[in-house]
Amino acid sequence: MGVNLNPLTVNQIPKGTIIYSENEQVTNVCLVVKGRVLIGNSGSKIIVGTGSFIGISDLYTGSTFNTYIAYEDVVLYAFPVSEIEDLEKIYYANKDYRGLAIGALSRYVAEYDRIYQALNKKKESLYNFITDTYARYIELGQQYGVSVLPIDNVDDLAKYESDFNYERNKIDYYQEYIKIPMDILKAFYATNVNVTTYQVEEQAVLISDIVSECVEMSLYIVHLFEILINSTEACLFKGVAKLAIDSSKDKGMNKELISMVDEIKEQIFSTEKLFIEKIYLKLNSYNEFMEEIYINLLSGVNNQEISSKMQMKYSEKDTTLASSEMENSLKQILDYSRIDQEEAEAYTKLINEFKNLRDKYSSEDTARMLRKRIAEKFYNIYERVFIRAYEEKNPIRIIDMFLNYGYMDEELISKEQSIELYFLKENNDEGLCNVYTMKDWLIQIYEKKKEPSKNEFDLDYVENLREIKKSTKLTPEQEKDYLENPRTRVNYEIMNMFRYNNRLVNGQMSIFVPILYEDGMAHDIGNAYLTAKKVNDAVAQLLKIDYSVFHRESLYYDEAKGIKKEYIMEAVYPDMILLPMYGQRSIMWQEITGKKRNTKGRFLLPAFIDGSLEDHLIRLFGQFRWELCRCIQGASWNDIKNKSLTSEYSDYIQFYRKNRDLSEDRKEKIKSQIQKGRHNTREIFVIDYEIWIKNESNGAVRLNKVAREIIANYCPFSLEIRNRIGKQPVFQEAIARFDRNQQKKIKELDLRLRALEKERIPIPDVLIETQKFYRDL
Numbered sequence: 088m089g090v091n092l093n094p095l096t097v098n099q100i101p102k103g104t105i106i107y108s109e110n111e112q113v114t115n116v117c118l119v120v121k122g123r124v125l126i127g128n129s130g131s132k133i134i135v136g137t138g139s140f141i142g143i144s145d146l147y148t149g150s151t152f153n154t155y156i157a158y159e160d161v162v163l164y165a166f167p168v169s170e171i172e173d174l175e176k177i178y179y180a181n182k183d184y185r186g187l188a189i190g191a192l193s194r195y196v197a198e199y200d201r202i203y204q205a206l207n208k209k210k211e212s213l214y215n216f217i218t219d220t221y222a223r224y225i226e227l228g229q230q231y232g233v234s235v236l237p238i239d240n241v242d243d244l245a246k247y248e249s250d251f252n253y254e255r256n257k258i259d260y261y262q263e264y265i266k267i268p269m270d271i272l273k274a275f276y277a278t279n280v281n282v283t284t285y286q287v288e289e290q291a292v293l294i295s296d297i298v299s300e301c302v303e304m305s306l307y308i309v310h311l312f313e314i315l316i317n318s319t320e321a322c323l324f325k326g327v328a329k330l331a332i333d334s335s336k337d338k339g340m341n342k343e344l345i346s347m348v349d350e351i352k353e354q355i356f357s358t359e360k361l362f363i364e365k366i367y368l369k370l371n372s373y374n375e376f377m378e379e380i381y382i383n384l385l386s387g388v389n390n391q392e393i394s395s396k397m398q399m400k401y402s403e404k405d406t407t408l409a410s411s412e413m414e415n416s417l418k419q420i421l422d423y424s425r426i427d428q429e430e431a432e433a434y435t436k437l438i439n440e441f442k443n444l445r446d447k448y449s450s451e452d453t454a455r456m457l458r459k460r461i462a463e464k465f466y467n468i469y470e471r472v473f474i475r476a477y478e479e480k481n482p483i484r485i486i487d488m489f490l491n492y493g494y495m496d497e498e499l500i501s502k503e504q505s506i507e508l509y510f511l512k513e514n515n516d517e518g519l520c521n522v523y524t525m526k527d528w529l530i531q532i533y534e535k536k537k538e539p540s541k542n543e544f545d546l547d548y549v550e551n552l553r554e555i556k557k558s559t560k561l562t563p564e565q566e567k568d569y570l571e572n573p574r575t576r577v578n579y580e581i582m583n584m585f586r587y588n589n590r591l592v593n594g595q596m597s598i599f600v601p602i603l604y605e606d607g608m609a610h611d612i613g614n615a616y617l618t619a620k621k622v623n624d625a626v627a628q629l630l631k632i633d634y635s636v637f638h639r640e641s642l643y644y645d646e647a648k649g650i651k652k653e654y655i656m657e658a659v660y661p662d663m664i665l666l667p668m669y670g671q672r673s674i675m676w677q678e679i680t681g682k683k684r685n686t687k688g689r690f691l692l693p694a695f696i697d698g699s700l701e702d703h704l705i706r707l708f709g710q711f712r713w714e715l716c717r718c719i720q721g722a723s724w725n726d727i728k729n730k731s732l733t734s735e736y737s738d739y740i741q742f743y744r745k746n747r748d749l750s751e752d753r754k755e756k757i758k759s760q761i762q763k764g765r766h767n768t769r770e771i772f773v774i775d776y777e778i779w780i781k782n783e784s785n786g787a788v789r790l791n792k793v794a795r796e797i798i799a800n801y802c803p804f805s806l807e808i809r810n811r812i813g814k815q816p817v818f819q820e821a822i823a824r825f826d827r828n829q830q831k832k833i834k835e836l837d838l839r840l841r842a843l844e845k846e847r848i849p850i851p852d853v854l855i856e857t858q859k860f861y862r863d864l
C-alpha cells in the first residue's frame with residue numbers, strides 16, 4: 088500500500104517510501120517538484136526526476152502496473168483523479184502541465200524502449216547459448232563415457248514467442264520529442280488541450296504495451312537463468328562442473344569443460360548485471376556457492392566421502408556445519424530425552440551392536456532379539472524427546488531429524504545420506520489435505536486440536552477409557568486426567584497408533600527396526616522424501632480421475648430459515664500423517680474420526696516412500712471407498728437389499744460362480760484374484776479399483792462386465808473421462824446406470840430448490856454447491 092498523499096498540495100516524501108504499490112487503484116497523479124522517483128516492476132526499472140508526471144500511464148490501465156518509490160527525498164504535488172477525464176482538470180489548471188506531461192511520457196517511451204532492446208537481445212542470446220551448450224554437454228558425456236545429469240527444463244525449453252506489435256515508427260516519433268526544448272513543448276501544447284489528451288493517451292497505451300512485453304521477456308529470462316544455475320543439481324553450471332570433476336579422475340583436467348564452465352559463469356554474471364541495472368526484480372544469487380565449486384574444480388578438490396552430485400548441491404561450508412552438528416547424534420538425542428544414565432548406556436550398547444551387525448537383515452535369534460529390544464525402548468525415548476521439544480519450542484536440528492525421520496546415529500547411514508537428511512525441508516504448503524509430520528501430528532493431539540486415533544482393536548480414545556473402567560476402578564480425578572491431560576493423550580497416540588503402524592508401514596515386519604539405517608533404504612533420500620506439496624499434488628491428479636472419492640452425503644437443516652431437512656454433498660479430505668521412517672506400505676487407518684460421518688479420515692504414509700506415491704494413494708483411495716461405505720451402511724453393508732458399493736460387490740464375489748454374465752475364463756481369474764486378496768473382500772475390491780483407475784480410465788478394457796458396472800456406478804470417473812471413453816460400447820453400457828441415477832438426483836434436487844424458492848426461502852450456498860457437484864460430476 089502506497090503512502091497517503093494530501094491532494095492539491097505539496098507532499099514531502101522521505102527516501103525509500105513507497106508512493107504507489109503495484110496493482111493499486113489510481114487516486115492521484117503527481118508532479119515531481121524535487122528529487123527522483125524509482126519506477127519499477129518485474130520487467131523494467133527507470134528513475135525519473137524533477138518535472139516528471141507519475142501515475143498518468145497507470146490511469147489508462149485502471150490500476151498501477153508499477154511500484155513507485157522515493158529514490159531520494161522527494162517533493163510531490165498531488166492531483167486527485169478517479170478517471171481519465173480528470174486529467175483535463177490538470178491541463179486547464181496550468182497550461183504548462185500539458186507540455187510537461189508530453190515531455191515526461193516521451194522520456195518514459197525512450198527509457199522503456201532501451202530496456203526492451205536489452206531484454207530482447209538477452210533472451211535470444213541466452214536461449215541459443217543454453218541449447219548449444221547443453222547439446223555439447225551431452226555429447227561430451229557420451230564421449231568420455233561419464234553419466235551426465237539430465238536437465239529436464241532444457242529438453243522442454245521452447246523459444247520465446249509473442250504477439251507483441253512492436254511499433255518502431257511510433258517509438259521513434261516520440262523519442263524525437265526529447266530533443267525539443269521544454270519551453271517549445273509547453274508553448275505548443277498550451278494552444279490545444281485536445282491534441283494533448285490524444286497524444287497522452289497514445290503514449291500511455293504505448294508505454295503499457297512495451298512494459299507488459301518487458302515483463303513477459305523478463306520472466307522468460309528468469310526461467311533461462313534458473314536453467315543456468317539453481318539450488319538443485321539439475322542446472323547447467325553444476326552439470327558441466329560435475330562432468331568436469333568426474334572426467335578429470337581418469338583423464339585429467341579437461342580444458343573444453345573448464346572453458347564451458349567459464350562461459351556459463353559469464354552468462355550468469357551478465358544476466359545478473361542486466362537485472363541490477365534495468366529490472367526491478369531480484370534474481371536468486373548463487374555466487375558464493377558457484378565460486379566454491381569453481382575453485383574446487385580448478386584445484387582438483389574432490390571429497391571422496393561425498394559424491395560430485397552432492398558437492399554440486401551443497402557447499403563445503405554447509406556440509407562441514409552439518410557434519411559437526413550431527414557428531415555423536417545418538418548421545419545428543421539420549422541426553423535430550425533425559426532418560427536414566429543406565430538406560431542411555433544400555434540403549435547405546437544396543438545401537439552399537441546393531442551397527443556392528445554384518446547382516447542387519449539376519450534372521451538369527453541374536454539379530455532378531457536385538458532389533459526387538461531396540462524397538463521396545465524406542466517409543467519411550469521418542470515420547471520424552473517430543474515432550475521436551477514441544478515445551479522448549481525451538482530444538483536443535485538433530486532433534487527434528489529424530490522426530491520427523493527416525494534418525495538416531497550418523498554412523499548408521501552414509502555421509503551423503505546424513506547431509507541430505509540434514510538439509511531436507513519440511514514443506515507445509517496448504518492443499519486439499521492437511522499433511523503432518525509425526526511431530527506436527529502429536530502437537531495437534533497435545534493441544535487437543537485433534538482426538539487421539541483408534542487403537543489396533545478399533546477403539547477410539549473414549550471407548551478405550553470405557554474398556555479400562557470395566558477392569559479397573561478409576562476415581563473421577565483419574566478419569567478426568569485420562570481425558571484432559573495432554574501428556575496422557577500423546578502417550579496413547581504414540582503407544583497405540585504410532586507403535587502399531589510403524590512396523591506395518593515399514594513393510595518389513597520380520598526385520599523391522601524403527602530407526603533409519605543405510606541398508607534399509609533402497610532409494611535416494613531426496614527422491615523418496617514426501618512433502619505436503621508432493622502428497623497434495625498427487626491427490627489432485629487422482630481426483631481428476633475419481634472426482635467424488637472424498638465427497639459424502641450428509642443432512643442439512645436450518646430451522647431459522649425454514650429448511651427442515653435437505654441432503655447435501657460435501658468434500659471431506661483426510662488428514663495425511665507421515666510416519667518417521669522409510670517404508671514400503673501406506674495405511675488407511677480411519678475412514679472417519681469418532682462417530683460423526685462428516686469427519687476426516689486418517690491416512691498413514693512413510694516419510695520416505697519406497698515406490699510410486701501414486702500407486703500408494705490409489706490403494707488408499709480404494710480402501711477408503713470401501714471402509715467409508717461400510718461405515719455409512721452399518722450392519723447392512725453386505726445386505727444386497729440395500730444397494731451400495733459394499734453390498735453389490737460382496738454379492739458379486741460371493742456368487743460369481745453362478746453369474747451367467749461371466750465366462751469360465753473370467754471365473755478362473757476371479758478365483759485367482761480372491762486368493763491374491765487373501766479372501767478379504769475389501770482387498771479383492773482394491774485390486775479391481777487399481778485397474779479401474781490405472782487402466783480403464785485410459786480406455787483399456789481390463790475388468791469384467793459385472794465388476795465394471797458396479798465400480799462405474801459407485802466410483803465414477805470425472806465428466807471429462809466419461810465423455811472421452813463413453814463412446815466405446817463396453818464403457819457406454821457400464822456408465823449408463825450411473826448416468827440414469829445422476830439425472831434422477833439432479834431432477835430431485837432441482838425440484839426441492841424450486842419448492843424452497845416458491846416459499847421464498849433463500850437457497851443456502853451448500854445446496855447450490857451440491858447442485859453444481861451433481862451437474863459437474
